[in-house]
Amino acid sequence: MPAEREIRFSLPSSIPSQEIHIRIGSELLAALQKDLEIARYSRIGVIVDDALAHLLEECAWAHELPILTLESGEKLKSLAQLEQCWLWLHECGFDRESLVICLGGGSILDLAALACSTFKRGIYYALMPSTLLAQVDGCLGGKGAINYFGVKNLIGTFSFPSAILVDTALLRSLGAEVLSDGLAEVIKHALIADAGLFEFIEKLNAPPISDPDLNHIIERSLQVKSSIVAGDYFEAGPRKILNFGHTIAHALEASAPRHDITISHGQAVSLGMIAEAHLSHLYRGLDSKTLKRLESVLLKFNLPIRLKAQAPLNELEELIRADKKNSGGSLHFTLLCELGKAEHNCVLSIEQVRAAWDYLAGQVSV
Ligand SMILES: NC(=O)c1ccc[n+]([C@@H]2O[C@H](COP(=O)([O-])OP(=O)(O)OC[C@H]3O[C@@H](n4cnc5c(N)ncnc54)[C@H](O)[C@@H]3O)[C@@H](O)[C@H]2O)c1
Structure with missing residues (x-):
């Protein structure tokens, strides 16, 4: 595996956080604490795909954190699941200085990004895509969405994550x-x-x-x-x-x-x-x-x-x-x-x- 790489790009001046960093590497999950400067946030939580929840057990940084585990798939992108995320954010006491780490495939990232970008008008979130589709595409859209009235991605927001971490080692378990x-x-x-x-x-x-x-x-x-x-x-x-x-x-x-x-x-x-x-x-x-x-x-x-x-x-x-x-x-x-x-x-x-x-x-x- 080559050394870690980074892609940086700037967004138009109307977006407050102008420079986006995408870190690409292997085994980034274990070292997340260093990458995210975790200490600067008032509170941290994780929204994770149930297929990957076991990985957090091996991460010391995650042991004390509130974790919301969700079953991924297209059905997840629903109003009911969005409400579940909002409720979890509310019950855990997240505020606008808090950070949510979203770890999973495109469906989890779409739902979690929408929940985080609308809760209290937007809290910080970081994306760790775990499928190839989410790594090459879903993590980089700045789009959170759910399906509604049977129409794909009908309700959504544009927002941008504080960090995008593409850990290619996560793909090893993919079917x-x-x-x-x-x-x-x-x-x-x-x-x-x-x-x-x-x-x-x-x-x-x-x-x-x-x-x-x-x-x-x-x-x-x-x-x-x-x-x-x-x-x-x-x-x-x-x-x-x-x-x-x-x-x-x-x-x-x-x-x-x-x-x-x-x-x-x-x-x-x-x-x-x-x-x-x-x-x-x-x-x-x-x-x-x-x-x-x-x-x-x-x-x-x-x-x-x-x-x-x-x-x-x-x-x-x-x-x-x-x-x-x-x-x-x-x-x-x-x-x-x-x-x-x-x-x-x-x-x-x-x-x-x-x-x-x-x-x-x-x-x-x-
Ligand atoms: N926001 C955007 O810009 C954007 C762009 C492209 C796609 N999308 C959305 O992404 C969704 C599809 O995402 P997807 O293809 O990642 O599917 P998905 O999130 O449904 O995941 C597919 C399956 O892979 C499993 N999985 C995830 N990571 C794994 C891993 N590392 N090892 C083993 N299993 C793993 C999941 O549990 C799930 O069963 C669609 O809803 C699509 O609309 C969004």
């Missing part, structure tokens, strides 16, 4: 499927902004991925995302390219539980990227070779490229219409012009979007 979910977001970063990263991923052998290769793609992915977020924190424009694949992914994710279909975020993103790459081919001239290369890469990492079970189309279309990125009644997509280059705010009609369903179902090819 292959959860790792593949994270690779979907890495591939998205490569598609929208780093053609060289895409070529690197293309050359990798099928999983398992070696530690040095994994560290390389984590760091490169964080560089892509941090430079995009730094340029447009509130998602007024260019940051929207990060949504590539996600308009359709979020519709698939929101409809799945209504039809007893199980789909992870990474699987939905994989299908969403195929659908939106096909739309890019049709309406932005993305060459069909790139679409085929994308399909091969996703298949190599056991990510789906065709829909097997599907919710009714009218339901998916309703969910796409409800997407936060739309405005003025038109549907807004991020599409690819070429490998490594994306364009946001591409307006499509629902009729144009329908071409994606046929492609996903395998009824048309390019």
Whole structure:
């Protein structure tokens, strides 16, 4: 494992804490006390994924702290669970000089960030992402959210953690499927902004991925995302390219539980990227070779490229219409012009979007 690295980036001047540090390394959890200057906070607590709670037993710094252990997953991102976090923060006596360390996958981080950013109008929190998806993406959004009215991430805030600690050693216990979910977001970063990263991923052998290769793609992915977020924190424009694949992914994710279909975020993103790459081919001239290369890469990492079970189309279309990125009644997509280059705010009609369903179902090819 190489020595610890750090990525720093600045946010626009309207954000009070302007410089964000992302520390990347191995075995950061045990040394957290040093990294977080724990003594400067009035109170400290931990919100942890139940899959990782046992790790805290080995951390001397955590022994006396209040700990809220939660069962992760998409169901966690609910109003009821948000209330549970608020109640815990209240009962533990947290104030605006307190710090909450959030340790877990993307679902825990989204919920905990929303709870911390709204409790007493915002208390300090640090993120320790424990899945690949959360390490390359979820920890760096500055976004906390829950799902509501059946719509993904409908209620949320923009806020930024006091620290982001990416401990790659945490990934050792991850199952292959959860790792593949994270690779979907890495591939998205490569598609929208780093053609060289895409070529690197293309050359990798099928999983398992070696530690040095994994560290390389984590760091490169964080560089892509941090430079995009730094340029447009509130998602007024260019940051929207990060949504590539996600308009359709979020519709698939929101409809799945209504039809007893199980789909992870990474699987939905994989299908969403195929659908939106096909739309890019049709309406932005993305060459069909790139679409085929994308399909091969996703298949190599056991990510789906065709829909097997599907919710009714009218339901998916309703969910796409409800997407936060739309405005003025038109549907807004991020599409690819070429490998490594994306364009946001591409307006499509629902009729144009329908071409994606046929492609996903395998009824048309390019
Ligand atoms: N805020 C953002 O910018 C942003 C960006 C991308 C994704 N997300 C959100 O992230 C969520 C998905 O996150 P996820 O894919 O991390 O899933 P997840 O949080 O549901 O975790 C997946 C599974 O992995 C387990 N797990 C976590 N860390 C582990 C470890 N180190 N070892 C073994 N098991 C471990 C969890 O217990 C869970 O069973 C979605 O809700 C998505 O919307 C948010």
